[in-house]
């Protein structure tokens with residue numbers, strides 16, 4: 001399976017909310033579409049799910065227009081809508097029939113799916129009695145009914161409480177073993193738990209598309225973290241004027257020393273400190289930012 005998102009642009013009146021967005025997703029990838037509120041995630045997701053038309057560009061699945069490949073896609077909207085008076089079983093049966101699945105296949109498949117999403121014991125309970133997490137798991141079951149090759153989910157966990165969030169994230173970890181996933185979220189830690197790759201969208205533009213490792217490497221700061229004794233802090237005033245030191249600042253329990261060329265300058269700095277009889281309690285080369293910090297730098 002290969003999903004190609006080619007130069008998608010979407011305008012609402014004069015406002016461009018998705019701007020020449022391109023990306024490729026291959027089988028068994030789990031990609032997080034990350035962006036702040038209003039970045040254009042839902043709009044893009046709906047275009048991929050063929051619910052909304054793009055003004056420009058096209059979406060191809062295995063080289064075919066998405067409209068001809070809809071049966072390969074499972075879509076979970078941001079706010080799935082259910083009839084509260086139907087049971088979970090009836091809901092899946094109703095939705096399955098609407099999407100053209102045969103009744104006898106549904107009778108066999110629905111119990112398997114309810115088991116998979118952890119709702120086997122609630123199969124005959126009314127959806128109106130379900131928690132947010134249970135409804136979202138039912139939504140996932142519905143999206144999986146026709147065994148899609150690609151699952152597209154719009155903010156699947158953002159609105160849930162911690163328990164519901166945990167239930168759904170655990171379920172997604174299982175589903176990703178057999179299905180390709182694209183999910184949108186404005187909460188990076190949700191995507192971080194299940195996705196290996198992140199596409200960052202800001203004001204409709206794709207501003208980053210990288211794996212976790214690539215992001216961490218790309219945004220690693222050229223800085224050295226040192227912890228020294230109080231009596232050695234006068235050394236910091238001396239190094240501020242060295243040509244290879246850009247800036248010295250307080251950082252946590254110690255100091256961050258920004259340099260030009262991390263490894264070479266770290267050697268020089270260490271030597272300089274040792275010559276000045278500084279006792280280093282900690283000397284760390286390269287300060288690793290968290291993904292959250294990188295994301296904030298990108299979108300703010």
Ligand SMILES: Nc1ncnc2c1ncn2[C@@H]1O[C@H](COP(=O)(O)OP(=O)(O)OP(=O)(O)O)[C@@H](O)[C@H]1O
Nearest residue numbers: 012013017035036037038039040041042043044186
């Ligand atoms: N039908 C519409 N008509 C006019 N403007 C719209 C419409 N749908 C979305 N927008 C606007 O497009 C922009 C992007 O909205 P979108 O819902 O795609 O963002 P999002 O990244 O999913 O945000 P959120 O996380 O808040 O759902 C917003 O400014 C929104 O107000």
